[in-house]
Amino acid sequence: MSADLSSEELERYARHLAIPEIGAEGQRRLKDSAVLIVGAGGLGSAAALYLAAAGVGRLGLVDGDIVALSNLQRQILHGSGMLGQPKVESARRRLLDLNPGVRVDVYDQPFRSSNAAAIASSYQVIVDGSDNLPTRYLLNDLCVLTGKPFVYGAVFRFEGRASVFDARRGPCYRCLHPVPPRPETIPSAAEGGVLGVLPGTIGTIQATETLKLLLGIGTPLIGRLLVYHALDLSFEEISLRRNPRCRICGSAPDVEALLDDYESFCDAK
Numbered sequence: 001m002s003a004d005l006s007s008e009e010l011e012r013y014a015r016h017l018a019i020p021e022i023g024a025e026g027q028r029r030l031k032d033s034a035v036l037i038v039g040a041g042g043l044g045s046a047a048a049l050y051l052a053a054a055g056v057g058r059l060g061l062v063d064g065d066i067v068a069l070s071n072l073q074r075q076i077l078h079g080s081g082m083l084g085q086p087k088v089e090s091a092r093r094r095l096l097d098l099n100p101g102v103r104v105d106v107y108d109q110p111f112r113s114s115n116a117a118a119i120a121s122s123y124q125v126i127v128d129g130s131d132n133l134p135t136r137y138l139l140n141d142l143c144v145l146t147g148k149p150f151v152y153g154a155v156f157r158f159e160g161r162a163s164v165f166d167a168r169r170g171p172c173y174r175c176l177h178p179v180p181p182r183p184e185t186i187p188s189a190a191e192g193g194v195l196g197v198l199p200g201t202i203g204t205i206q207a208t209e210t211l212k213l214l215l216g217i218g219t220p221l222i223g224r225l226l227v228y229h230a231l232d233l234s235f236e237e238i239s240l241r242r243n244p245r246c247r248i249c250g251s252a253p254d255v256e257a258l259l260d261d262y263e264s265f266c267d268a269k
Contacts (some may be wrong), residue, residue, distance in 0.1 A: 013055055033057055035056050036061075036125070040064075042189075042203065043153045043154075044127070046201075046207065047129060051211070058104075059105070061104065062127075066084055074198070113259060116138055127152070137173070137266065143167070148166075148187060155189070160228040172246055172249045175242055205228075224240060
């Protein structure tokens, strides 16, 4: 575990240190932690900002896109001065301004089967900031095969969803969706729209779940799907169970390695 917290860290994290469930030991644990966020968009913005502010010692950000004007309605990591720049570089600049004591590693590339294992190898928790099914199935399979928790989030129009998939203690994403939905039934945010504040709500929930996992406190959303309805400000919770016939975490799995092409897997009719 890290050495004692510096005087600056004692002041910065004073509100954490006052919580009995965290305290100095918990703050040092956060300082020693490493979290990978796949996607520096709406969900990744909120999650990354709060994890950096909380003092997670190392954050990894994966995203191959550049900052566009249409992003700024919801992707609060970025500003007008970074238009046209890589999202990960924009994110790194903002996170280090928020907390210079955090190490921010960036991967300016798409998250693919060919690089996923190498990128994720040194991180404890993987946060889903993606906006497409191929990446989500890749994240799930990677986390099942490597025994890591997968903090899931998704948004569309006025609805958001969050869960923690950890096959060591509960169901995985494939237990919920054994077969990918047909692409035409899942419009993208660009096609269907999304309330700008919604990714902030869900991304903050993802950050909360990540901190709970790192600190070993509370009851994480394992085996539970949280659904948020913004228009009437309501939450519902759906219980999830492990599927014994799941192809990757069931009793007789036949997916024993990452697929070569998750785009084709999700496009299959």
